[in-house]
Amino acid sequence: MPELRAPALKPEWGCRLDREAYRRDFRERDARIRGRDxxxxxxxxxxxxxxxxxxxxxxxxxxxxxxRLLEERRGTLEAIGREDEERGSHFHRVRVVERPLTGYLQWELHSLRMRAECGERVRIVPAEDLADGLDPLPEVVVLGGRTLYHVQYTPTGVPDGAVRHVDPELVGAWEEFIGSLYRLGEDVASWFAREVAPLAPPGAETE
Incomplete structure (x- = not known):
């Protein structure tokens, strides 16, 4: 992988939002986006x-x-895809994966393949392809080129809000960085067919 450097991202530079405030803020800002990915x-x-x-x-x-329950969401995702097209705004996702896949990630990749079929643009980057010193990467959303959310989770993986950043230089740097990873990644459809489709179903999760 070509040399990439993730921009700095410090919590004290932004505004901490709890889970409900993050969801509300995201919806409101997303609804205003026109012509920006x-x-x-x-x-x-x-x-x-x-x-x-x-x-x-x-x-x-x-x-x-x-x-089956994932498939039941297809209609909703297709409607979101049509709305994004009308607004001229496409959602791009870079998913870093480690192998062997966890049962959770096997399930999530089924979901991501369906999202891609409904209009979302999804690419996969294997963790082993990341340059030395680049990882670990944070969970980040850049919304419409104006807002960056550093998404937070508890140690057990439960969503825990986000830190919101609106500094244009920081937002732009992270948009460019994620875009670079996206361009280096593989489309989820081909990656799924090769790496996920042949797998046996995962078992029940244990405590």
Whole structure:
């Protein structure tokens, strides 16, 4: 991988938002975007998704049920994709993956493939391809070129709000960095077909 350097990102530079404030702030700012793309960088290998019946099925080891419940969200994702097209705003996601895949990540990649089929632009970057000294990377969303959220999680992977940054220089630097990773990544469809589709279903999660 060509030499890349992640911009600095310090919590004291931004405004800490709890989970509900982050969700509200994100929705309000996202609704105003016209003609600008957004970018997301995901690095953690395990999240505790909240209020997701499909995620709950995965915990129980009900793989068929988890995939069926994911598929039930397709209509909603297609509507989001159409709205993004009308606004001239596309959502790009870079997903860093470690191998062997966790059961969670195997499930998430099914979700990301479907998101891509509905209009989201998703690329995969294997962790082993990251340059020495680049990792670990934070969880970051750059929304419409104006707002950066450093997304926070508890040690067990539960969403815990975000730190919001609005400094144009910082936002622009992270947008450029995530864009560089995106261009170096592989489209989720081809990566999924090779690395995920042949895998056996994961088992139930244990404490």
């Amino acid at each position: 957004s970018w997301k960088l995901e690095r953690l290998q395990y999240f505790e998704e909240q209020n997701s019946p499909s995620r709950d099925a995965l915990r129980r080891g009900d793989w068929e049920g988890a995939l």
